Amino acid sequence: MRIHHQGRVEFEDSAVMLDHAGRDGEPIILSHAHSDHAVRKGRIIASPETTRLLQVRYGVKTAESLDYGKQMSLGKIKVTLYPSGHILGSAQVLVETSRTSLLYSGDIKLRAGYSCRPIRIPEAENLIVEATFGTHLFQWPARERIERQVFDFIEKSQISGRTPVFMAYSLGKSQELLALLAREKIHASVSMTVWEMSKVYEEFGVDLGDYRLYADEGSVPGVLIVTPQKARYVKVANPGFAAVSGWAITRRFNRGATQIPLSDHADFGELLRYVDGVGPKKVWTTHGYARELATALRHRGYDACPLDTRQFAI
Numbered sequence: 001m002r003i004h005h006q007g008r009v010e011f012e013d014s015a016v017m018l019d020h021a022g023r024d025g026e027p028i029i030l031s032h033a034h035s036d037h038a039v040r041k042g043r044i045i046a047s048p049e050t051t052r053l054l055q056v057r058y059g060v061k062t063a064e065s066l067d068y069g070k071q072m073s074l075g076k077i078k079v080t081l082y083p084s085g086h087i088l089g090s091a092q093v094l095v096e097t098s099r100t101s102l103l104y105s106g107d108i109k110l111r112a113g114y115s116c117r118p119i120r121i122p123e124a125e126n127l128i129v130e131a132t133f134g135t136h137l138f139q140w141p142a143r144e145r146i147e148r149q150v151f152d153f154i155e156k157s158q159i160s161g162r163t164p165v166f167m168a169y170s171l172g173k174s175q176e177l178l179a180l181l182a183r184e185k186i187h188a189s190v191s192m193t194v195w196e197m198s199k200v201y202e203e204f205g206v207d208l209g210d211y212r213l214y215a216d217e218g219s220v221p222g223v224l225i226v227t228p229q230k231a232r233y234v235k236v237a238n239p240g241f242a243a244v245s246g247w248a249i250t251r252r253f254n255r256g257a258t259q260i261p262l263s264d265h266a267d268f269g270e271l272l273r274y275v276d277g278v279g280p281k282k283v284w285t286t287h288g289y290a291r292e293l294a295t296a297l298r299h300r301g302y303d304a305c306p307l308d309t310r311q312f313a314i
Ligand SMILES: [Zn+2]
Pocket: 032, 034, 086, 107
């Protein structure tokens, strides 16, 4: 087996691409529908939810669906998807041959959320793990504390006569927020891309409560959820903004707004626990804090290194 940093995994007589475009006809396994992972051309294989999101979000109509836990044979390679707990349809990709196994994490979240399936961690000999928040700077507060911050922000905004406006990514974060608000029966208005993605969640049976499409009115009942790009254009009178992101923990993210560190990703400690769960002999770290996470894993006794511009053979 040979792993390239561009997401290509080669075996003796075949290859698969992981979240990257491949050569003509080569299978491309997609972990999820976020734009930094989603390929739009070629022979794409993904979970049914991701396949649907690709269609609605990017107009990709030809992706093949593979259910979680079902094995697909691609020549001598077998591919299985496992829920990764990140967003609707997100998957870890397990690639197996008669000789070895490789797990590609994609983006993962270990904490159970309200809007997608919880992660299920398979074991594998080799692991490629996303290191988005792979340094000790990123340790999320307890879930209850983060949720309290959401409701406190709403309450304080309303007491001071402001409309609470959450700035959240349109796919994943917004729906987690909607599902959380639904538990307290708080009504939300949402911008167009949030609306479109939320409708796909509902197609797959996720309860996002009572929400409506924001039509640029000067006032809305309850709260407003928009993408960060849309935030500067909102027309509600007297808005109060909250930025909802794991990056909020470093206080470098959107200084003008209340910072709420609700993340769709594993924090540093959770990434270490994840690797323990997989139990690999060899780990490659990729994206974000790849070098820092590899160092931390080596201190824990793993054979770990960043998957950078070099090419690695097993
Ligand atoms: Zn993602």
